[in-house]
Amino acid sequence: MPYVNIKITREGATPEQKAELIAGVTDLLRDVLGKNPATTVVVIDEVDTDNWGIGGESVTVRRARGS
Amino acid sequence: MPYVNIKITREGATPEQKAELIAGVTDLLRDVLGKNPATTVVVIDEVDTDNWGIGGESVTVRRARGS
Amino acid sequence: MPYVNIKITREGATPEQKAELIAGVTDLLRDVLGKNPATTVVVIDEVDTDNWGIGGESVTVRRARGS
Amino acid sequence: MPYVNIKITREGATPEQKAELIAGVTDLLRDVLGKNPATTVVVIDEVDTDNWGIGGESVTVRRARGS
Amino acid sequence: MPYVNIKITREGATPEQKAELIAGVTDLLRDVLGKNPATTVVVIDEVDTDNWGIGGESVTVRRARGS
Amino acid sequence: MPYVNIKITREGATPEQKAELIAGVTDLLRDVLGKNPATTVVVIDEVDTDNWGIGGESVTVRRARGS
Numbered sequence: 001m002p003y004v005n006i007k008i009t010r011e012g013a014t015p016e017q018k019a020e021l022i023a024g025v026t027d028l029l030r031d032v033l034g035k036n037p038a039t040t041v042v043v044i045d046e047v048d049t050d051n052w053g054i055g056g057e058s059v060t061v062r063r064a065r066g067s
Numbered sequence: 068m069p070y071v072n073i074k075i076t077r078e079g080a081t082p083e084q085k086a087e088l089i090a091g092v093t094d095l096l097r098d099v100l101g102k103n104p105a106t107t108v109v110v111i112d113e114v115d116t117d118n119w120g121i122g123g124e125s126v127t128v129r130r131a132r133g134s
Numbered sequence: 135m136p137y138v139n140i141k142i143t144r145e146g147a148t149p150e151q152k153a154e155l156i157a158g159v160t161d162l163l164r165d166v167l168g169k170n171p172a173t174t175v176v177v178i179d180e181v182d183t184d185n186w187g188i189g190g191e192s193v194t195v196r197r198a199r200g201s
Numbered sequence: 202m203p204y205v206n207i208k209i210t211r212e213g214a215t216p217e218q219k220a221e222l223i224a225g226v227t228d229l230l231r232d233v234l235g236k237n238p239a240t241t242v243v244v245i246d247e248v249d250t251d252n253w254g255i256g257g258e259s260v261t262v263r264r265a266r267g268s
Numbered sequence: 269m270p271y272v273n274i275k276i277t278r279e280g281a282t283p284e285q286k287a288e289l290i291a292g293v294t295d296l297l298r299d300v301l302g303k304n305p306a307t308t309v310v311v312i313d314e315v316d317t318d319n320w321g322i323g324g325e326s327v328t329v330r331r332a333r334g335s
Numbered sequence: 336m337p338y339v340n341i342k343i344t345r346e347g348a349t350p351e352q353k354a355e356l357i358a359g360v361t362d363l364l365r366d367v368l369g370k371n372p373a374t375t376v377v378v379i380d381e382v383d384t385d386n387w388g389i390g391g392e393s394v395t396v397r398r399a400r401g402s
Contacts, residue, residue, distance in 0.1 A: 002274060006271075059269070
């Protein structure tokens with residue numbers, strides 16, 4: 001019954017990679033806490049780099065600077 | 068003053084259906100807890116089926132299998 | 135398969151009232167969008183009034199002022 | 202190390218405005234709580250006006266009515 | 269730079285189990301998407317069983333019924 | 336009408352500091368985007384250091400190590 005929300009920048013994650021994240025985190029919750037995979041929900045949000053900030057700057061600006 | 072976030076898969080909910088959700092959940096909070104509709108905020112997120120997992124699989128894969 | 139998060143101030147909602155919210159929002163999603171109640175998840179967060187702001191002030195301050 | 206999520210309606214905020222939000226909220230957390238800007242994360246979600254409700258109505262409907 | 273939020277019912281997860289979740293999900297994001305562990309943030313929310321609903325009922329009620 | 340969620344570790348932020356965060360972020364949204372303070376909602380979540388991970392470790396463990 002857990003709910004997991006994964007937020008990443010939108011930079012080309014493939015459906016296969018997203019399926020790996022879903023499977024991996026569902027397995028982790030079963031292995032560590034005994035949670036039932038059938039009712040484990042995972043939602044992935046892909047966020048534009050203009051809309052993600054770290055260190056007081058957007059990721060767009062950091063990428064442009066080479067950080 | 069409540070805040071409600073509804074996450075659903077992106078599968079063609081219409082503006083009319085989304086308006087029904089907004090009205091319905093606002094009414095529910097007024098009826099059950101006496102919350103003021105004027106300051107009740109509802110945000111609906113529609114999530115791609117590749118990005119929603121349940122049972123360790125994406126909804127895209129489940130739909131393709133007929134689940 | 136929807137996920138709903140309801141945030142309210144912590145001001146004494148009873149288990150019965152929270153059960154009504156859970157049932158009501160689950161029914162709403164079934165009625166409006168045909169969503170399966172068995173996999174509809176609802177999480178209620180109760181937030182201290184010091185930690186909830188509206189109009190630039192905490193709810194604690196507003197309540198003290200009689201707003 | 203704080204995490205801040207800002208949700209606004211999608212109505213044309215520019216990259217420059219979003220950068221100002223990111224810088225401003227990061228500075229605020231440093232000034233008020235001494236939080237390290239290097240690990241302060243800010244995520245901005247822009248939400249379609251059909252998907253944002255207040256007062257029991259979508260923002261789309263309110264805007265059309267002139268509210 | 270990912271941000272992960274894990275919501276589980278509050279039913280006695282230990283600090284060691286929570287540390288395993290944090291390490292596991294951080295590793296997963298590095299392995300699948302090459303994300304930098306140093307800036308991967310994980311937040312675990314433990315939710316009272318009265319405040320978690322599935323199938324239109326609170327987990328408290330389901331547990332009492334033996335579900 | 337914006338909604339802002341600020342997550343910080345639970346390490347003794349005072350009501351006065353939380354009020355400063357609420358006022359500051361509300362002002363920021365008015366100044367940068369012209370958002371109406373009257374309907375700007377801010378919710379602060381304080382998270383136990385066992386439940387916050389960065390760099391693959393909980394903040395509890397990092398603090399104990401002197402990081």
